[in-house]
Amino acid sequence: MKRLLPGLLAVLLLALLAGRAVLPGYVDRQMNVVAPTGLVAVSEEARRLHDALFVADLHDDLLLWDRDPLERAAHGHTDVPRLIEGNVALQVFSAVTKTPRGLNYERNDADSDMVTPLVIVQGWPLRTWTSLAERALYQAERLHAAAARAPDRLVVIETRDDLSRYLARRARTPAMTAGLLAIEGLHALDGDIATLQRLYDAGYRMMGLTHFFDNEVAGSAHGVARGGLTALGRDVVRRMEALGILVDLAHASPQTVDEVLAMATRPVVVSHTGVQATCPGPRNLTDDQLRRIAATGGLVGIGFWDGAVCEIGPRSTARALRHAADVAGVRHVALGSDYDGATTVPFDAADLVQMTQALLDEGFTPDEVRAIMGGNVLRLLQATLPASSVRESPPSPMSYPPE
């Protein structure tokens, strides 16, 4: 046995190293799939229009995966080269910090977590193994580090000043993209409201209150109790509004949606969702919810995956956008792909012209397409981001009149 031990240890070490090298890519490939379904023929007119758009998307989970954001990968849905190829001017990158086993749409408790093994096998720093806040901070660091390595191709937007500087630069150099940091579920606070300031300082400007389970802040659409805001949750929403962080109601329980909309004084978003009218499901929005979100001056991002549109394909997403625009107004809808969110989608970021074509086919005018494909996101950020420094107060709610 004594002589066998070093050999066994060596085998174990090799298995761990091989796991480190192979496993993350394997999981990523299994979970983030492109299945070219229902693609549309792209006309010259759609291509020209698309190339002139400010394209923005409200939800992407790239930062969770073991990929260099600057390198083009043969799998998954997004990276800087593909975003640039798809003429994406701004991508919201959301940090996932804890997900229950199974990712059930109906019911999950908070006991299991699939992100912990992923974090370990991907070799993330030790501090991220036990702290959800550290997982979010690390994902922000990853985006900032990528931008620092390629400042001519990727910019992180934190303020209105950043945004106007970027727009001026991009007018001269279109082959660049920008990221805005978001969080998927405020269990990332580790139960402490003081964490909110640390996340803000790290650049986070949009935060979903819940993900797949009820947390210390609010009830999830997929939780057990599916309640509303907790006392901490109310403080968190007030503090987010004061800092100039957008409140995101994706994955929120109906009661959480009601309670946030009742207290919101600033625009609220639902970054990635579907609508009940075209795809019934526990997390998709009713017409009443669509109207009330629009009334805050906010935005609803429609997704590309089956949970949002039932049957994937650019036409299904365009149909959901048509319904949302008819009910909420065309100035209150946007793209919310859920790229790299453990989803199967019909095309990756490089092929976003598919959406421009599908929207034209759906009867939207070029001006309406411009608004949906990113103009609305740009307008919202110009109105709600903090002006310039982290200490400056955000614009007053009155400066953003909802229509």
Ligand SMILES: [Zn+2]
């Ligand atoms: Zn999500």
